[in-house]
Amino acid sequence: MNSRPIAAGVQVETVSPAELYEVITGACSQDQARVQASGKRLKEMLEMFGTYNGLHEIASQRNYPLPIRLQAIIQFKLTALNHWKSRKLLSDAQRIEIRNRCLGMLDETDDSIAQFNTVITAKISRHDFPSNWPNLITDLMTVIDNNLQKRYVHNSSDPRDALMLRRSLQLVNAILKELASIKMMNGVKVMANIVEQLRQIFYGYYSTIASNFSSSALTNLPDAARFQEDIFLGQLVFKPIVKMAVWLWHRIDKQQKEEYATNQAWVADLFQNCALQIQNLVSLRKEMVNAIRQNSSMSTYLPAVKILTKHITTFGKFFRRMQVLNHQRFALLPMCGDLVLFYWSQVVDAPTSPEGSIADSDEVLYPLRFLVQGMALFKENLAQWSVLRRDGTPNKNSLSKEFVENAVRLLVSRFMPLNPSDLEQWMADPEEWLNEEERVQRAGIATVIQPIRRIRNAASIGHIRTVQPTLDLPDILQKEALYCAIGRCAVRLKDRLPFAEWLEKTLAVEALSQDPKFPIIKRRIAWLIGKWVSEQCSSPNNPRIWEILVHLLKDRSDGTDTVVRLTAANAVKDCVDTLEFSAEVFAPFLQDTITELVRLMDEADTSESKRRIATTLSAVLEQTKDMVTPFMGIIAEPVPRLWTAAGEDWLLKGTMLTTVTKLVEAVKDRSSALESITVPLIQESLSPGVMINLDEDGLILWLAAIRNAPSGGNRNGPQSLLAIYPRALYLLATNLDLLGKITGIMESYFFLDAPALLQNYSKDIFQAFTEGLKSQAVMVNMKDMVVALQFMVQLAPANLWGEPMHTSGLFAHLLLTLNDGESSPILLTEIIFLFSRIVMADAQMFLQLMSATAPAVNQPETNLWEGLLDQWWGKFDNMSEPRHRKLTAMGIGTLVATGRPEVLKRLSGEIFNLWLDVFGEIKETRLLHEEDPTNLELVSPTNLRRHWELDEAPRDYYQDSEGTPEFDRRKTLYDRDPIRVVQLNEYVRAHLGQAEAVVGPNFQVYLKDADPTVLEQIQAELKN
Secondary structure (H helix, E strand, C coil), rough: EEEEEEEHHCEEEEHHHHHHHHHHHHHCCCCCHHHHHHHHHHHHHCCEEEEHHHHHHHHHHCCCHHHHHHHHHCCCCCCCHHCCCCCCCCCHHHHHHHHHHHCCCCCCHHHHHHHHHHHHHHHHHHHCCCCCCCHHHHHHHHHHHHHHHHCCCCCCCCCCHHHHHHHHHHHHHHHHHHHHHCCCCHHHHHHHHHHHHHHHHHHHHHHHHCCCHHHHHHHHHHHHHHHHHHHHHHHHHHHHHHHHHHHHHHHHHHCCCHHHHHHHHHHHHHHHHHHHHHHHHHHHHHHHHHHHCCCCHHHHHHHHHHHHHHHHHHHHHHHHHHHHHHHHHHHHHCHHHHHHHHHHHHHHHHHCCCCCCCCCCCCCEEEHHHHHHHHHHHHHHHHCCEEEEECCEEECCCCCCCHHHHHHHHHHHCCCCHHHHHHHHHHHHHHHHHHHHHHCCCHHCCCCCHHHHHHCCCCCCHHHHHCCCCCCCHHHHHHHHHHHHHHHHHHHCCCCCCCCHHHHHHHHEEEEECCCHHHHHHHHHHHHHHHHHHHHHHHHCCCCHHHHHHHHHHHCCHHHHHHHHHHHHHHHHHHHHCCCCCCCHHHHHHHHHHHHHHHHHHHHHCCCHHHHHHHHHHHHHHHHCCCCCCHHHHHHHHHHHHHHHHCCCCCCCCCHHHHHHHHHHHHEEEEEHHHHHHHHHHHHHHHCCCCCCCHHHHHHHHHHHHHHHCCCCCCCCCCCCCCCCHHHHHHHHHHHCCCHHHHHHHHHHHHHHHHHHHHHHEEEEHHHHHHHHCCCHHHHHHHHHHHHHHHHHHCCCCHHHHHHHHCCCHHHHHHHHHHHCCCCHHHHEEEEEEEHHHHHCCCHHHHHHHHHHHHHCCCCCHHHHHHHHHHHCCHHHHHHCHHHEEEEHHHHHCCCCCCEEECCCHHHHHHHHHHHHHCCCCCCCCHHHHHHCCCHHHHCCCCCCHHHHHCCCCHHHHHHCCCCHHHHHHHHHHCCCCHHHHHHHHHHHHHHHHHHHHCCCCCCHHHHCCCHHHHHHHHHHHCC
16 A cells, blocks of 8 residues: 545545455455455545546446456446545546546446446536536447448348347436436536437437337238337437426526527427327337237247337326426316327226226237326316316316216226126125225226315215115116215315215215125225324214224224225324324224224235234324323233334234324323333344344334333333433444434433443543544534533433543544534533533532643643633523523533633733623623513513523424423523523622632732723622
């Protein structure tokens, strides 16, 4: 290794290419020890000059083993892009080399490396184009032009030409995506120039390629592979066109008149041609699918069908994106009506096609995604087509009543009823069927009914109140479909459908049916109730709702099944989690609901079902906090068993952690009884090797457990909150990602029992805080750590924290950070508040800490005092909170009492001025209050009086602990805080007296330079 000079004389090691290659090779090893050693060394090497260039060099070498190349480019992507402009790690010459290699990898044969190269090149282009990489687009377009000529003019079949064409088109698309996301004006101008340069060119490219999309290709079987590749290339060309068009469409209203006209004409022309092209593509695809069905030899075209399907759905995404950005302008585009009605015609034709023609597949005649896109386009345009002219007459696109009624009839009668396949899957695997059902066909189709309802009353619903239960399966299926439509249209039907009456006379009766075919209806009834209540179309405080849902949860007769119970569980959540929910109305049903939810979660087979039930249980606990304590055992008992059964399903475990958190919050001061359950869950969720996704949920549970734990009591034992405290210390020192939440946990632990923690873990506590504060933590987390230490100093005697604060190096680090003055003013002022708390708690301990720090940092003690006092005065104006200014004034008063000459020589100047500022603030507020005791401004959030005279602390002091025992612990500390209970003038007078006693007659020497007016003001305040 050698060193090279960087700006400002900083010495940075230069990486050894040979060692870097060896480290990357080790990272690919099967030897776990070697992998770990290589990972550790690579982390160090990432701080060396040339590492990023070296990684990129390794990735670009085709003669190196593929795993090594792949590892190198992954590391480059993960680290280099965030330091691309670093002069310490990269030179301008190296950046040029990397950019050249990026384009040199356009013929990369490995798809994974090529994909990473595409992402890397696009990210670099965001920084460097056009200023540092002006030829990027030109070079890419040259590659594309040359290879298009070879393929479509000279009829080349060279695989490398096709590969270069694919890679370069994918890169252009990625670059456009990156540049289109820039919001700054310079970036917008760059994107505008590129769009102007490329839009017509790519338009021509697509026309050239799309001329090959014809049924004539089907007659030439040997060309199936080339036909597939043509479609794929067409898709790659079309995606940049879409990005450019959408970018223009989104900004077109803000453009100047001439620019607007040009761009609007281009977008309109593109849209019109796309509206024609989609019809050709759909027709071609149907022809291909039917040909494959009829002739097995045509199966060679199946890959082409799959790509063509993706291409068609890309058109649909383009149309939908334009519609979403501005549906009014979209409706006015040429051929918009024809396009939307074409899509609707496909929806109409689909149900009459042979069985198996509709599925969520790229191979069937009517792919579900294509139909859903068509329905979405149709749905959004209905609103525009329903708008009347100013004279009240329909506009030119207005739909007839007959059209709307037929549309509703088609949806409800053909698309929405369950089919035989649905029923078979229901019976074979109820849970899996339920998990999938809402994601498929009917979820998308049913939403179309809502805007239809908004336009016209397309079908009568009055008859549903009098329809008698039927035993005929087709009638049951049709009724279920109708109930589905009513649920989807709840908002539009709430004023027309007497829901409470229908619930009482029809739904309640059907929910009790013992007919073995009625689970179909019961499941939909539960869903329907949840839908109407969650969309605020019916009140959740109707006892009949809870009678029905609890019955459906409990029922185990022949007339029900698992699907019904699971749907009822979801409906309970929908009804509970509403603003109108009344816990008092729900109270009679609470025990049965909890019991059945826990039972159902135990019975469920799939993790997704268990998660949904746990989510419902969490919602119930959240809304009935004051009522669930008697049922704590019912909920807590199965938790360890369910946790173990969840295995590696971290999503389920995360949901369970949330549920237990809600339980802890609900039972409040009884949560100590839950420690035997919560502590093991916290330990497992935060143990090494567990997926990081559990960390946050585990920390939330941990914080809830501490906050809700009662004060005092025995905290010993392997499953106590005190026993897992060392884990919090480890995370504080090592986990930057979760540092904010961990610091909050540390703070809550201090409030719970700071003396016990310091008696058992003082060395580890201060070591963890030292490492945390020395890390690269964000400023807000550093500030919060210092605040936690402020509370600790107030909550425990100095003999427990003084020595370890020194031996850990924490005090020295804080003092040097403060004296250096380079950190954020927010952090520096918090350190001053901490030092104020320390000196007020034990002034002699503070003197010992200062004295012991001097030799430890190899500085004269006087220098440390001078730096400290410079910052104490210098940062005073940064303190906006009056309580903090008073704290600082009291802290400096205690320092005065020590008699330190460094302090006393500033007494007549800085210190007197500091005190007078705070005296003046207090006096001003007192006078205002005397003038008008009822003046509400005196208690406003910005008033100076608030933080030391009001009965309540500021809200952020309690850190959202309201309603927990920790709130009481925080309030107790606040109520006895000297800032509140001690008058500042009395405090200063007493500590000046102490200083005079310590120094003796020489004390007057420190007053001889005082301004007479200032001294008179001080004396007046001290006599007040």
